Amino acid sequence: MGQKIVIDPVTRVEGHGRVTIHLDDAGNVEDARLHIVEFRGFERMIQGRPYLEVPVIVQRLCGICPVSHHLAGAKAIDCVVGVGPEGLTPTGEKMRRLMHYGQMFQSHALHFFHLASPDLLFGAGASVEKRNVVAVAREYPELAIQGITMRKFGQEIILATAGKKIHGISAVPGGIHKNLSIADRDRFLVGEKDFNINKMVDWSVAIIDFIKNYHKKNSGLMDSFAAFPSNHLSLVNKDGGMDLYHGVLRAVDAEGRKILNDVDYREYVKHIQEETKSWSYMKFPFLNSIGKENGWYRVGPLARLNTVDFIPTPLAQKEFEEFRAYTKGKPNNMSLHTHWARLIELLHSAEKMKELLNDPDLQGNDLIAKGARQREGVGVVEAPRGTLFHHYEVNDDDSVARCNLIVSTTNNNEAMNRAVGHVAKAFLTGVKEITDGLLNHLEVAIRAYDPCLSCATHALGEIPLRVSIYDSNGMLVDEKAT
Numbered sequence: 235m236g237q238k239i240v241i242d243p244v245t246r247v248e249g250h251g252r253v254t255i256h257l258d259d260a261g262n263v264e265d266a267r268l269h270i271v272e273f274r275g276f277e278r279m280i281q282g283r284p285y286l287e288v289p290v291i292v293q294r295l296c297g298i299c300p301v302s303h304h305l306a307g308a309k310a311i312d313c314v315v316g317v318g319p320e321g322l323t324p325t326g327e328k329m330r331r332l333m334h335y336g337q338m339f340q341s342h343a344l345h346f347f348h349l350a351s352p353d354l355l356f357g358a359g360a361s362v363e364k365r366n367v368v369a370v371a372r373e374y375p376e377l378a379i380q381g382i383t384m385r386k387f388g389q390e391i392i393l394a395t396a397g398k399k400i401h402g403i404s405a406v407p408g409g410i411h412k413n414l415s416i417a418d419r420d421r422f423l424v425g426e427k428d429f430n431i432n433k434m435v436d437w438s439v440a441i442i443d444f445i446k447n448y449h450k451k452n453s454g455l456m457d458s459f460a461a462f463p464s465n466h467l468s469l470v471n472k473d474g475g476m477d478l479y480h481g482v483l484r485a486v487d488a489e490g491r492k493i494l495n496d497v498d499y500r501e502y503v504k505h506i507q508e509e510t511k512s513w514s515y516m517k518f519p520f521l522n523s524i525g526k527e528n529g530w531y532r533v534g535p536l537a538r539l540n541t542v543d544f545i546p547t548p549l550a551q552k553e554f555e556e557f558r559a560y561t562k563g564k565p566n567n568m569s570l571h572t573h574w575a576r577l578i579e580l581l582h583s584a585e586k587m588k589e590l591l592n593d594p595d596l597q598g599n600d601l602i603a604k605g606a607r608q609r610e611g612v613g614v615v616e617a618p619r620g621t622l623f624h625h626y627e628v629n630d631d632d633s634v635a636r637c638n639l640i641v642s643t644t645n646n647n648e649a650m651n652r653a654v655g656h657v658a659k660a661f662l663t664g665v666k667e668i669t670d671g672l673l674n675h676l677e678v679a680i681r682a683y684d685p686c687l688s689c690a691t692h693a694l695g696e697i698p699l700r701v702s703i704y705d706s707n708g709m710l711v712d713e714k715a716t
């Protein structure tokens with residue numbers, strides 16, 4: 235019986251998880267797992283509620299990405315009220331899209347500047363005191379101010395479109411309950427010197443230049459750290475372009491071959507199954523056609539840039555071409571390149587917001603479409619962390635009979651476990667003493683996926699950080715706690 239190292243919880247992620255590393259008697263890594271051990275069961279909690287309440291209720295899954303759940307739930311209930319995924323009025327759809335891109339923009343800014351940048355700026359092995367956004371603000375004040383302002387801009391877009399920054403109310407079955415005022419439109423288009431859409435575009439370009447320069451200086455680390463082949467899945471527009479709000483499901487393998495070829499997402503149950511394992515409350519999805527052993531996949535910024543053919547905004551398309559050229563057009567399977575991909579999406583979101591803000595349809599008054607009542611609905615969006623599925627069946631009395639959610643972090647479950655395993659074998663083989671720097675390498679691998687564990691398991695509560703090493707007899711030999 236070998237040793238066991240425990241990281242509890244993983245830090246600088248949304249929610250709480252635990253990592254265990256099992257070592258053999260020679261100190262070699264035998265196994266590494268990311269455990270999600272809290273459970274609240276939202277899929278059962280929503281049963282019996284009126285389906286009209288779904289778009290508002292489902293947001294309570296999370297305070298970080300409520301807009302994504304708001305819109306996925308609304309799209310599902312659009313089907314129930316007979317409107318369907320493409321039946322909204324122009325104002326209804328474009329208001330939702332502006333809300334969605336505001337969410338993508340603020341979430342990507344939050345993750346990169348607040349959660350990921352300390353690892354990049356100070357190194358994974360830096361002291362705990364430096365690995366936080368306060369240290370970033372102290373040593374890189376201009377970068378910190380940009381990050382805070384960019385996130386604020388996205389949140390203000392959400393406020394103007396959803397009615398609230400967190401847990402909004404605007405998306406209703408069949409459409410939206412308000413349009414965008416001229417005053418809000420002009421505030422975002424012109425605004426103050428450093429608070430307008432043009433500045434957001436400029437700063438997005440600048441932060442991509444930062445990550446590209448970082449890659450050049452640290453290519454050995456960035457290209458090898460938690461790099462492993464995988465399948466990739468996302469929504470794409472019917473023309474193959476990036477569309478974060480709507481589209482068809484596409485998956486490619488590690489070589490770029492299509493293994494799920496632009497299918498209707500309402501038929502996802504024909505293509506995706508979910509496996510359960512005894513040591514985690516989070517499920518493990520996989521593609522039916524390949525099987526659970528090899529059918530797992532990644533979702534999120536890296537996967538989206540691997541599945542789409544192009545990005546339909548000019549500045550992001552230019553960056554996309556450079557990103558794809560780095561791997562000679564093949565899928566990029568390097569986990570830390572997710573940060574690069576995320577920032578390209580940040581720029582794309584800024585460009586889309588600018589495009590929508592200049593669209594007069596946002597001041598339209600035809601807000602809600604109607605149709606014939608149906609018994610079932612599926613809604614899918616590309617959330618900041620990846621593909622998000624909402625599926626509801628309703629009773630004759632209009633109550634929810636069944637709910638199934640496959641959230642982005644659940645889709646990435648196997649990929650995160652593999653990333654932990656790769657890093658554990660690279661950095662912890664032969665370890666005899668716990669150091670914060672060594673353990674943070676494992677967290678860096680997980681943070682690349684920007685997991686939202688609260689969404690994935692509907693977790694509740696807080697846990698102190700505790701790391702333990704056990705000897706081959708199962709006796710505790712070393713422990714650190716905060």
